[in-house]
Amino acid sequence: MKINNRQLFWMILMLEIGINLLITMTATIQSAKQDSWISYILAGIMGLVITYVAAKLSSRYPRQTLIEYSVAILGKWAGKLIVIPFFLQWFWVMSLILRDEFLFIRLSVLYKTPAWVIIGTMIGVVFYTVYHGGVEAIGRVSELWGPILMVILVLTFGLTANNLNWSMLLPVYADTGPWPIVEGALAPVSLLGEAVLLMMLFPFVEHPGKETRKALLLAVGFSSVLLLLGVLWVLMTFGPEVSGRLQFPFFEMVKLVYLMEFIQNMDIFVMAIWLVSIFVKLSIVMFITSYGVAQWAGKTRSWKKILWGVAPVTFILTMLVITLNPPAGLLLKSVWIRYVLPVNMVAIPLFLLAVSSIKAKVKQ
Amino acid sequence: MFKKLIVIFVALSLVLTGCWDRQELNDQAIILGWGMDLLEDGQYLATANLVLPLASKTGGQQGGEQGGRSGFMTETAYGKNNRDAEQNMQRKLSRVLFPGHRRNIFIGEKLAEHGVFSILDEYGRSPMVRPRANIFVVRKATAQEAMSLAYQLETNPAIAVQKIQEKSGAPISRSLLDFFISANGTGCGIMPALTILPPEVKIDKKSKNDSPPQTTLGIYGAAVFNGQLKLAGYLKYDEYWVRLWIANKLVFRTFTTIINAVDADKPGGAVEDALSGATSGKTVTVSVDSFKSDITPIFSGALPRFRILLEGKGYIEENNSPLNLSKPANVKKVEARMNQYLEEKIRRVVTKVQKDFKCDIFGFGDTIHHRHPYRWKKLAADWETIFPDIDLDITVKLNLTGTGLTGESLLPTREGGEE
Numbered sequence: 001m002k003i004n005n006r007q008l009f010w011m012i013l014m015l016e017i018g019i020n021l022l023i024t025m026t027a028t029i030q031s032a033k034q035d036s037w038i039s040y041i042l043a044g045i046m047g048l049v050i051t052y053v054a055a056k057l058s059s060r061y062p063r064q065t066l067i068e069y070s071v072a073i074l075g076k077w078a079g080k081l082i083v084i085p086f087f088l089q090w091f092w093v094m095s096l097i098l099r100d101e102f103l104f105i106r107l108s109v110l111y112k113t114p115a116w117v118i119i120g121t122m123i124g125v126v127f128y129t130v131y132h133g134g135v136e137a138i139g140r141v142s143e144l145w146g147p148i149l150m151v152i153l154v155l156t157f158g159l160t161a162n163n164l165n166w167s168m169l170l171p172v173y174a175d176t177g178p179w180p181i182v183e184g185a186l187a188p189v190s191l192l193g194e195a196v197l198l199m200m201l202f203p204f205v206e207h208p209g210k211e212t213r214k215a216l217l218l219a220v221g222f223s224s225v226l227l228l229l230g231v232l233w234v235l236m237t238f239g240p241e242v243s244g245r246l247q248f249p250f251f252e253m254v255k256l257v258y259l260m261e262f263i264q265n266m267d268i269f270v271m272a273i274w275l276v277s278i279f280v281k282l283s284i285v286m287f288i289t290s291y292g293v294a295q296w297a298g299k300t301r302s303w304k305k306i307l308w309g310v311a312p313v314t315f316i317l318t319m320l321v322i323t324l325n326p327p328a329g330l331l332l333k334s335v336w337i338r339y340v341l342p343v344n345m346v347a348i349p350l351f352l353l354a355v356s357s358i359k360a361k362v363k364q
Numbered sequence: 365m366f367k368k369l370i371v372i373f374v375a376l377s378l379v380l381t382g383c384w385d386r387q388e389l390n391d392q393a394i395i396l397g398w399g400m401d402l403l404e405d406g407q408y409l410a411t412a413n414l415v416l417p418l419a420s421k422t423g424g425q426q427g428g429e430q431g432g433r434s435g436f437m438t439e440t441a442y443g444k445n446n447r448d449a450e451q452n453m454q455r456k457l458s459r460v461l462f463p464g465h466r467r468n469i470f471i472g473e474k475l476a477e478h479g480v481f482s483i484l485d486e487y488g489r490s491p492m493v494r495p496r497a498n499i500f501v502v503r504k505a506t507a508q509e510a511m512s513l514a515y516q517l518e519t520n521p522a523i524a525v526q527k528i529q530e531k532s533g534a535p536i537s538r539s540l541l542d543f544f545i546s547a548n549g550t551g552c553g554i555m556p557a558l559t560i561l562p563p564e565v566k567i568d569k570k571s572k573n574d575s576p577p578q579t580t581l582g583i584y585g586a587a588v589f590n591g592q593l594k595l596a597g598y599l600k601y602d603e604y605w606v607r608l609w610i611a612n613k614l615v616f617r618t619f620t621t622i623i624n625a626v627d628a629d630k631p632g633g634a635v636e637d638a639l640s641g642a643t644s645g646k647t648v649t650v651s652v653d654s655f656k657s658d659i660t661p662i663f664s665g666a667l668p669r670f671r672i673l674l675e676g677k678g679y680i681e682e683n684n685s686p687l688n689l690s691k692p693a694n695v696k697k698v699e700a701r702m703n704q705y706l707e708e709k710i711r712r713v714v715t716k717v718q719k720d721f722k723c724d725i726f727g728f729g730d731t732i733h734h735r736h737p738y739r740w741k742k743l744a745a746d747w748e749t750i751f752p753d754i755d756l757d758i759t760v761k762l763n764l765t766g767t768g769l770t771g772e773s774l775l776p777t778r779e780g781g782e783e
Contacts, residue, residue: 107491174737241548
């Protein structure tokens with residue numbers, strides 16, 4: 001199972017874009033209003049820093065995953081304990097994405113199809129990919145679909161350009177001030193920061209090294225630029241008030257496409273972006289979850305057996321989330337931003353990096 | 365074992381997915397227009413404009429009533445709100461109501477006066493409906509009356525009004541969205557208004573094949589809503605474009621003014637002349653297809669002032685005046701006269717809005733908000749009382765780039781004969 005740097009680039013790009021475009025925008029616009037684009041720039045910078053730290057850490061142990069080198073850094077017990085938040089995050093993110101997928105699909109196309117069919121089919125496809133192809137198949141899918149999605153995004157931006165009204169972006173800064181802008185950046189950065197998954201993917205890269213780090217940073221940077229364009233487009237189409245009230249403003253914007261009578265109903269393409277990119281994201285997370293659990297238990301070779309457990313657990317968790325139906329904004333704010341972002345994306349990688357470099361110095 | 369599972373899975377996904385949502389076209393009643401009226405007793409009356417599938421195949425070509433049957437059907441129901449009425453309507457329909465193509469929404473005048481707050485929510489919320497919808501107020505009538513009227517050029521009135529609006533130079537298919545945006549801005553809303561128009565001249569039908577003009581639907585202008593989203597008044601068809609131009613939304617329009625003998629000598633007699641019909645017959649029409657608007661707030665006295673620069677590009681389409689248009693100087697005269705006329709016309713409409721409706725539908729407040737945000741914080745709360753008294757410097761700058769296919773007229777002599 002090997003992937004190359006280019007495949008890693010596309011994987012991270014798909015991981016970042018789809019969901020971020022659709023679910024973080026409302027939270028950001030509600031707090032940062034017409035200055036949300038500043039929030040997205042901030043989020044992009046923070047995302048790059050997070051990615052850089054994680055990549056730096058991983059390249060100290062290019063042949064090991066996070067699960068392995070946390071033990072190498074902290075010793076057996078502490079090393080095994082410190083990665084537990086990551087397992088929680090991964091199960092959490094899978095059930096959340098699937099819940100959002102279900103909500104979105106039910107709202108937009110399939111009104112009566114039961115939840116278990118929508119979720120079950122997605123888990124089934126993801127399971128098949130991960131079981132048979134592992135990380136290699138995910139890499140190839142991303143490499144194939146990534147450019148197609150770029151074309152669709154470019155078309156989307158192009159065809160909605162006639163609705164734009166730049167004065168909706170005014171006044172800059174005066175209405176919001178520093179805190180709302182920073183607060184607005186938290187939602188997108190908490191998803192951009194998911195690039196820390198690379199700590200699990202690093203050893204699968206053919207020749208891990210400088211090029212890998214470059215590919216990673218490029219992927220995060222590129223996704224930030226696309227997200228920035230997305231939020232600018234949404235703000236200039238609907239204005240800050242209306243877009244802050246829409247649940248999926250980017251999708252609504254695409255629904256507005258209306259050119260020369262016959263170019264319309266572009267939403268189906270954006271649906272494709274969304275579905276393919278969550279497929280990639282789910283596959284990556286499901287792969288690293290089962291692989292990580294296997295390594296954690298010390299049975300790396302039997303990770304496929306663990307997958308048989310991870311998939312049903314994800315299914316049950318998702319059904320649970322759907323039944324309990326907690327509000328999406330609350331989940332993003334009170335769990336993702338409050339715990340996952342500071343702990344999993346910032347604190348743990350920084351801590352591991354610090355300990356590892358101190359250790360190296362002491363040795364010298 | 366795994367392969368078997370996969371086979372089962374694929375088979376299941378082929379058989380099952382989508383089944384729950386299958387809705388054959390034969391089972392759908394496609395809504396093209398939706399109307400809401402408010403009754404005396406507080407109930408809503410909903411009217412739906414449905415596609416008649418058979419008629420659109422056979423009689424639809426000829427349209428209207430002439431194919432023997434009209435291409436649409438109108439259905440009504442009472443209800444507490446949109447969805448309730450829709451459900452009540454369903455009991456009369458053999459097919460499921462499908463609002464996915466609902467692009468036009470009619471609002472009766474009574475309901476508009478009472479306030480549209482209670483019914484607009486659904487149009488933004490329901491995921492079946494595209495945000496690209498048009499809303500209309502039906503002036504001096506109910507939505508139902510407007511929707512029952514067979515429109516001869518199109519298969520049904522819902523499609524017709526949308527097209528009429530587009531052909532009046534207004535932006536395409538976004539009046540609902542614009543209403544949401546403007547209601548969130550300075551607080552007032554504006555939407556196009558329809559009216560039912562009897563023929564200008566009544567002619568009796570003498571033989572079976574005659575087609576005399578009939579009562580039809582038309583654009584009245586625009587309905588202005590105040591901060592409580594209640595109808596404040598109307599702008600007429602001849603005033604509606606003023607708001608569109610200032611708000612930078614006008615797409616095209618022709619303007620006609622009078623040019624008399626005085627103008628022929630030197631540009632600009634009394635402005636009143638241009639507006640009155642004094643020497644009618646001496647008219648010039650320009651067709652303008654590129655509009656620009658620039659509003660600059662100025663702070664000098666106690667109240668903010670606005671400098672409004674309106675620009676346009678076009679050409680002369682008709683000239684019945686004494687001017688010989690093969691001379692560039694005369695084109696300049698037309699330009700000057702036209703600017704005078706437009707400035708005066710626009711000033712009157714803006715003053716009418718300021719004094720009668722007291723509602724900032726031009727987005728003047730928004731320009732202060734955008735360019736002087738800190739000053740706006742002090743003004744915002746009182747904007748409703750400030751707006752009627754603000755001063756405006758209106759400047760119109762037309763740029764006429766052509767005189768059509770001829771310079772001089774094709775007719776040999778000109779009445780009044782200038783040079």
